[in-house]
Amino acid sequence: MSVALYEFPLCEKVRNYLRLEHLFARLHEAKSATTENQHLYFLEVLFNMLELLERLDLRTDFLRDIDGHERKLEHWSKHPDIDTEALENALQSLRSLSAEIKKNKKLGANLREEKFLSAIRQRFAIPGGVTSFDVPMLFCWLKQPEQVKQNNMSQWLTQLQLIETTMQTLMSFLREKGRFHETQGVNGYYQSSQVSSDEKLELVRVRCDNADGFYPVLSGSRNRFGIKFMQLNTETGTSTPVTQIVSFAIASC
Missing domain, CATH: 2.60.440.10 (YacF-like domains)
Incomplete structure (x- = not known):
């Protein structure tokens, strides 16, 4: 049997979460690539991610959702049959995420200010605009040793880690409902x-x-x-x- 799972968001916030989830999945798949064209695909997806992040107020949505889940968990803690250890772990996870988000006034801002990415980003909006004569800087990066490129991509993804972890946690809570x-x-x-x-x-x-x-x-x-x-x-x-x-x-x- 060929089983397919369709997910339909009923509000703009969840629609944005699903789009982020989709982009993160593509980023991680592209990161394990070994060819130049696949590395270009990674950068293309990364710039799609940055464009989406610039349009969203994720920080507000994240904090509001975390606060709502905390209140529900605290209410369930009064139930006599609740798994106290699991509930405390969930609460601790939410509180830790909330504290980290409050430290970051603009989620993903550091990545948007990366000089190398900023220098090449605009060319990706032009059809066929990432040739060696258009962006020799990018062409040079593509010719670097594989370990150098992997280190760069890992560093860029690390700057999005808080967003990804929070989004995954909130979507997990939502799906479990x-x-x-x-x-x-x-x-x-x-x-x-x-x-x-x-x-x-x-x-x-x-x-x-x-x-x-x-x-x-x-x-x-x-x-x-x-x-x-x-x-x-x-x-x-x-x-x-x-x-x-x-x-x-x-x-x-």
Whole structure:
């Protein structure tokens, strides 16, 4: 079975977290590369990351989310059956992240000020703009020993470590709020039940068999949503609604 997992953010904050998560995954994969073109890909993804960070107020979102999780954990600590050790570890992790973030007024600012990266970044916005005659500085770096390039890339990623760790922690907390359960979409459609105003959803996760070329499309809000399954047609470049029963698993977080 070819199982695919789709995640649909229901607010801008989680949408940004998922984009960051996607970029970090690509960065780590590209870092292990050994060819010049793959190193160029690493830099291209890194500059996409920096561009996204410049548009976001991550510090505010991070601190707000951490504070919310702390309050929930402190509330759960009063439950007689709670795993005290696990709860304390989670609280300590959140408090440590909060303290580090408060020390950094602008997350990722040091990396944005790296002189080498600043000197070559603009060329990556130009199609084909990173040739040896366009950016001889970059071409020289690409010809450096592999260990030199790996050390540079590790250093750049280290400056993003706090962002990555915080984002991973918060997404882990969010995903753990929802447990997958099996359900069906009649005529390819699934309608969620109404969610109370004090527990608005932030993420919907859909796990389904991808072998038949079906994919879900979500519409709605943080209180109520619907999922429509579509049939992929790569030849025409269009998709048509599925009209049969579709079995899948869903988790609302």
